[in-house]
Amino acid sequence: MKIKNYTEVTEFILLGIPHTEGLETMLFVIFLFIYIFTLLGNFLILLAIISSSRLHTPMYFFLGLLSTFDIYFPSVSCLKMLIFLSGRSRAISYRGCATQLFFYHFIGCAEGVLYSVMSYDRFVAICHPLRYTVIMNPRVCVVFAICTSLISCIHATVLTSLTFQLPYCGPSEIDYYFCDIPVILPLACADSSLAQRVGFTNVGLWTLALFSTIIASYTRIGIAILRIRSAEGRNKAFSTCSAHLTAIMCAFGPVIIIYFQSTPNPLLGAVVQILNNIVSPMLNSLIYSLRNKEVKRALKRVFCGSNFNGLN
Numbered sequence: 241m242k243i244k245n246y247t248e249v250t251e252f253i254l255l256g257i258p259h260t261e262g263l264e265t266m267l268f269v270i271f272l273f274i275y276i277f278t279l280l281g282n283f284l285i286l287l288a289i290i291s292s293s294r295l296h297t298p299m300y301f302f303l304g305l306l307s308t309f310d311i312y313f314p315s316v317s318c319l320k321m322l323i324f325l326s327g328r329s330r331a332i333s334y335r336g337c338a339t340q341l342f343f344y345h346f347i348g349c350a351e352g353v354l355y356s357v358m359s360y361d362r363f364v365a366i367c368h369p370l371r372y373t374v375i376m377n378p379r380v381c382v383v384f385a386i387c388t389s390l391i392s393c394i395h396a397t398v399l400t401s402l403t404f405q406l407p408y409c410g411p412s413e414i415d416y417y418f419c420d421i422p423v424i425l426p427l428a429c430a431d432s433s434l435a436q437r438v439g440f441t442n443v444g445l446w447t448l449a450l451f452s453t454i455i456a457s458y459t460r461i462g463i464a465i466l467r468i469r470s471a472e473g474r475n476k477a478f479s480t481c482s483a484h485l486t487a488i489m490c491a492f493g494p495v496i497i498i499y500f501q502s503t504p505n506p507l508l509g510a511v512v513q514i515l516n517n518i519v520s521p522m523l524n525s526l527i528y529s530l531r532n533k534e535v536k537r538a539l540k541r542v543f544c545g546s547n548f549n550g551l552n
Contacts, residue, residue: 249408252337252427254320254330255415257510268325274522275318281525282307284539292538298376299365302358303528305385306351306487310521313347316340317418317517324417337419338404344420344517345443346396352450353388355488359457362481367464395446402435417510418517451492458485483527490520490527 260267285307289295317340324330332340364375403421406428416423421443425432461481468474494516528535 249334249410249412249427251331251333251412252419252424253413254324254332254417254419255413256321256324256330256417257514258415258507264325264327268322271318271325271518272322274518275314275322278314278518278522278525279311281522282310285525285528285535287542288535288538291542292534295534295538298361298381299358300534301381302354302361302384305388306354306358306524307528309347309351309354310524312343313351314518314521316344316347317513321417332419334408337414337424338400340419341403341421341424342396342400344396344418345399346392349395349446350388350392351491352447353391355484355491356450356453356457357384357388358484359454359488362484363457363461366461366481398438399443402438406430406432406435420513422509447492454488454492483532487520487524487527490523491516494520 256264257267286304289300289304289307320332320340361376365372368375399421403424406425407430408427409429411427414423414427421435425436428435458481465474465478465481494512
């Protein structure tokens with residue numbers, strides 16, 4: 241992706257989270273703990289999936305991809321935020337800002353598409369169990385993964401190109417803690433209305449489209465679960481989907497709030513973005529590890545070795 245520099249601005253200054261002056265040390269400790277916990281939790285899920293042959297299935301293949309994205313997603317915005325919260329420079333280069341915006345929307349879109357794919361995987365598993373291994377074969381899973389990356393790359397490239405094709409000649413202060421479209425475009429020295437409209441349509445409607453496909457899948461799943469006669473079967477099917485549904489609400493809820501609030505509130509937007517960028521990836525690792533017996537068993541095998549195998 242080539243970005244032409246039409247501007248005299250060579251760097252931007254990140255002013256941080258609105259209305260948090262004097263709280264830098266406390267916020268640094270909190271976010272550092274969350275970030276480390278997020279990395280550790282998602283690395284453990286990846287370790288469990290890779291080390292256990294029982295988890296080499298489509299469901300856990302997609303969960304492994306989600307954990308990979310959850311390692312990188314908070315890193316896009318959190319690392320720079322931790323640097324300036326520690327008292328170091330708040331400056332970010334022009335190209336660094338463009339790169340941050342690109343990867344923020346690339347990974348964010350990839351996670352959204354992946355949630356949709358995972359909901360389809362659960363739909364096939366519950367509504368067409370006898371054909372599951374045929375429909376969700378390894379080749380199909382790889383195609384889904386490649387398409388997720390391609391779609392996300394196109395999405396992020398369009399948004400980044402529209403944002404940074406505009407001239408920026410000052411001011412260079414971003415009243416936020418990372419580079420995103422709503423806080424970058426007001427600094428442009430030219431009319432940014434087209435970029436704003438395209439950005440809103442691209443992000444907002446794309447989010448609604450993905451969320452609609454997930455709702456459609458889980459509506460069919462819900463109907464199928466209600467038709468299961470045994471209570472044990474219903475509970476097992478519901479347990480399989482409940483973790484995924486919880487993670488979806490944590491991921492899509494903040495995005496919908498940000499892009500569909502009638503009157504933008506900087507503090508509310510920052511809080512919601514923090515939930516989406518930093519807290520949600522941490523919660524995913526907790527949701528999929530604590531509520532998933534197979535993941536917990538795989539981790540016990542990794543850390544307990546032969547002793548655990550002997551007990552089972």
